Amino acid sequence: MANKFRNLSSKLFHLARSSFNRTSVRPRMSFPGRGGFSVARPKLWGALGALSGAAGLLIYALETSVDASSDCVHPPHQHWNHSGLLAALDKESVRRGYFVYKEVCASCHSLQYMAYRNLVGVCMTESEAKAEAEAITVRDGPNDEGEYFERPGKLSDHFPSPYANEEAARSANNGSYPPDLSYIVSARKGGEDYVFALLTGYCDPPAGFALREGLYFNPYFSGGAIAMAQAVDNEVVTFEDANVAASAAQIAKDVCVFLKWTSEPESDERRLLLIKVTLMSAFLIGISYYIKRFKWSTLKSRKIFFIPELEAQAKKEAKEAAEALRKAKEQECNKCENKNEKQE
Numbered sequence: 001m002a003n004k005f006r007n008l009s010s011k012l013f014h015l016a017r018s019s020f021n022r023t024s025v026r027p028r029m030s031f032p033g034r035g036g037f038s039v040a041r042p043k044l045w046g047a048l049g050a051l052s053g054a055a056g057l058l059i060y061a062l063e064t065s066v067d068a069s070s071d072c073v074h075p076p077h078q079h080w081n082h083s084g085l086l087a088a089l090d091k092e093s094v095r096r097g098y099f100v101y102k103e104v105c106a107s108c109h110s111l112q113y114m115a116y117r118n119l120v121g122v123c124m125t126e127s128e129a130k131a132e133a134e135a136i137t138v139r140d141g142p143n144d145e146g147e148y149f150e151r152p153g154k155l156s157d158h159f160p161s162p163y164a165n166e167e168a169a170r171s172a173n174n175g176s177y178p179p180d181l182s183y184i185v186s187a188r189k190g191g192e193d194y195v196f197a198l199l200t201g202y203c204d205p206p207a208g209f210a211l212r213e214g215l216y217f218n219p220y221f222s223g224g225a226i227a228m229a230q231a232v233d234n235e236v237v238t239f240e241d242a243n244v245a246a247s248a249a250q251i252a253k254d255v256c257v258f259l260k261w262t263s264e265p266e267s268d269e270r271r272l273l274l275i276k277v278t279l280m281s282a283f284l285i286g287i288s289y290y291i292k293r294f295k296w297s298t299l300k301s302r303k304i305f306f307i308p309e310l311e312a313q314a315k316k317e318a319k320e321a322a323e324a325l326r327k328a329k330e331q332e333c334n335k336c337e338n339k340n341e342k343q344e
């Protein structure tokens with residue numbers, strides 16, 4: 001009896017194993033769509049792709065046609081030292097640009113978002129910046145007696161504005177407002193290319209161009225007529241460094257680099273951070289890839305076959321075998337009983 005049972009169970013085991021081993025080809029699995037996104041809709045995705053491509057083309061065409069029909073000349077692209085992902089601002093140029101701003105532009109334009117302390121460590125030492133700040137007078141107060149008083153500037157003071165308010169600025173400039181230059185490079189299309197072209201682009205108006213009194217012709221300014229007179233010319237300033245020629249182009253370039261810095265004072269730090277983050281994440285990604293492969297290797301190299309049809313078949317066969325076993329047992333018992341009865 002026990003022998004029979006062992007035979008049967010080992011037969012069952014072999015049967016099940018052979019049925020699992022029989023085929024190495026997995027049946028095709030299909031995942032019925034459960035709503036939501038499905039990869040099995042190529043037409044929909046194709047249509048969506050074509051639509052967004054067409055929308056992109058339309059926007060591009062509109063942008064270029066509007067650009068082409070604008071009422072000014074496009075500023076040519078200059079090769080700035082600071083353009084490019086790994087380039088820093090030319091700090092000597094920033095320093096010269098500060099002096100150009102102070103000597104030329106500060107008489108009309110404010111730079112209200114910059115303070116003297118911002119210059120420290122960028123284009124000046126602390127004592128130089130202090131000396132610059134002390135050259136201005138600041139209205140401060142009230143003091144202990146409730147009086148307002150004037151004092152020399154401190155590092156924490158912002159650059160002084162040439163006019164008390166916008167109205168005063170407008171009345172001094174024929175009704176036009178000289179904008180604050182702190183963020184002008186970021187605020188204008190073309191950035192420093194535009195400002196450079198604007199400063200160096202003054203010329204005679206073409207025949208038939210009617211200029212109003214107090215306006216000047218500049219092809220880079222929208223409309224061509226600007227209220228700012230030509231501010232940059234050869235030798236309007238003298239540089240500390242005698243080796244740098246004070247040509248109009250040099251002066252305009254330096255003030256543009258300075259204004260680029262005021263627009264994005266953190267640009268150098270940002271680029272430095274980019275280099276650091278790229279290097280560190282390359283290292284960390286490499287290590288985590290290795291660790292992931294290492295930790296998952298046991299799981300990844302394990303084979304698990306799940307073949308529903310074969311499992312069902314094996315179950316069926318096991319059931320049949322169990323049934324056969326039960327019948328065999330029953331017969332044996334019947335025989336025993338018969339024997340017993342006979343003996344009796």
Ligand code: HEC
Binds near residue numbers: 105108177231232255
């Ligand atoms: C005599 C006063 C005066 C001086 C000096 C001056 N500007 Fe201007 N600036 C103006 C006025 C006024 C406007 C407004 C022009 C307009 O809206 O028509 C202006 C406008 C500008 C604009 C904005 C143009 C735009 O697209 O709206 C920039 C940039 C600019 N100036 C840069 C400078 C720089 C840089 C300097 C120094 C090198 C300088 N300006 C010197 C009076 C001046």
